[in-house]
Amino acid sequence: MSTTEIGMPLTDSLEVLREMRRDDDVVLTVMGTAREWMAMGQLHPLDWVYVPSSMGQAPSLGLGMALAQPDKQIIVCNGDGCMLMNLGSLVTITAQAPPNYTLILFDNGVYEITGGQPTPATSDTDSQVDYMALAAAAGFHHVFAFDQLEAWQQAARQLVDQPGPTFIHLNIAPVPGAVGPRSPGHAPTRADLFAKALQM
Amino acid sequence: MFTANQIVDLLQELAFTHVVTIPDSTLGQWEDGLKASESIEYVGVCREGEAWAVAVGLELGGATPLVMIQCTGLFESGDSLRNALFDYQRPLFAIVGYRSYLDQSTLPGDTCLKFTEPILEAWGMDCSLYDQADNADEQLKDIATQVLRCRESGVPGVALVAEGRA
Numbered sequence: 001m002s003t004t005e006i007g008m009p010l011t012d013s014l015e016v017l018r019e020m021r022r023d024d025d026v027v028l029t030v031m032g033t034a035r036e037w038m039a040m041g042q043l044h045p046l047d048w049v050y051v052p053s054s055m056g057q058a059p060s061l062g063l064g065m066a067l068a069q070p071d072k073q074i075i076v077c078n079g080d081g082c083m084l085m086n087l088g089s090l091v092t093i094t095a096q097a098p099p100n101y102t103l104i105l106f107d108n109g110v111y112e113i114t115g116g117q118p119t120p121a122t123s124d125t126d127s128q129v130d131y132m133a134l135a136a137a138a139g140f141h142h143v144f145a146f147d148q149l150e151a152w153q154q155a156a157r158q159l160v161d162q163p164g165p166t167f168i169h170l171n172i173a174p175v176p177g178a179v180g181p182r183s184p185g186h187a188p189t190r191a192d193l194f195a196k197a198l199q200m
Numbered sequence: 201m202f203t204a205n206q207i208v209d210l211l212q213e214l215a216f217t218h219v220v221t222i223p224d225s226t227l228g229q230w231e232d233g234l235k236a237s238e239s240i241e242y243v244g245v246c247r248e249g250e251a252w253a254v255a256v257g258l259e260l261g262g263a264t265p266l267v268m269i270q271c272t273g274l275f276e277s278g279d280s281l282r283n284a285l286f287d288y289q290r291p292l293f294a295i296v297g298y299r300s301y302l303d304q305s306t307l308p309g310d311t312c313l314k315f316t317e318p319i320l321e322a323w324g325m326d327c328s329l330y331d332q333a334d335n336a337d338e339q340l341k342d343i344a345t346q347v348l349r350c351r352e353s354g355v356p357g358v359a360l361v362a363e364g365r366a
Contacts, residue, residue, distance in 0.1 A: 052287045053283060057249060057283070060250040060254045061257045064258040064259070064265070065260060067218070067254075067261070067263070069261040069262070088247050
């Protein structure tokens, strides 16, 4: 089966980010993306592994970072279940319109870490929600969608570098039996260290 | 209870850089003044839970945000508040409008009066109630003292400001 039919592997889609990531890019991951990001190798000082999280708040958290640090690119890796919990954040983001902000939606159609139950946006295996249309209607300056790894790989750096806010939808294959991420350390200490790196 | 000028002067004096907020009928009266401030950025959010998350991002990035929401929004935003203030122990300060405290005529029996203070007590934050409408100058000084106390201790705090309209 092609990646078009089942979606890109999550780890491969994240590997694209690891490869194109610059030293002053901030990468915010949550839930499944956080789990895989941690498993893929050593963390960067500007990785914000949002674990523990308040589900749905990653895009808003990244917005605050983008406003406080306009010279750094903020890349938020959000899941579709998380996105559905906070659709209003799309409008909050575009109202501020930070040019250094990219929201990547890793859409696998399910609540992966709770057993793969479909989100309300999913009927059978098909998404009933056009997230790109939502983002465009909310006012994102650029909206893109990818369901093939090669195309995502070729475009990623250029899309992140253009003045945003930018929304990117990735069609992702669920990871069967996946578990939730665990914090890679004492959360307040991690926050203090991250803040120092972010403010440098 | 406070005018826009009083609030803007207070927040500027305390060097807040951003106000992350959703207006209610009291807090909304300060909006124009806040937006006119040259040293404060006004960040409107769509739901109160977002306010805490945006404020955390700002604070991590070196800014000094203030969360400004009504008590109904405090109820809504519990999980985000929990994550921001307790999981990550970020020392955020908030002004929370206490709906109906001074006047229940618009919403008789408003249950905000039943739940607001117990919920804030449950969160265990440094919280003070400001309800002396005839003594605004002193109340503003007390808010400033509370903010500075929280900053010195590195803890979150809430100034609970009594409101008279729904």
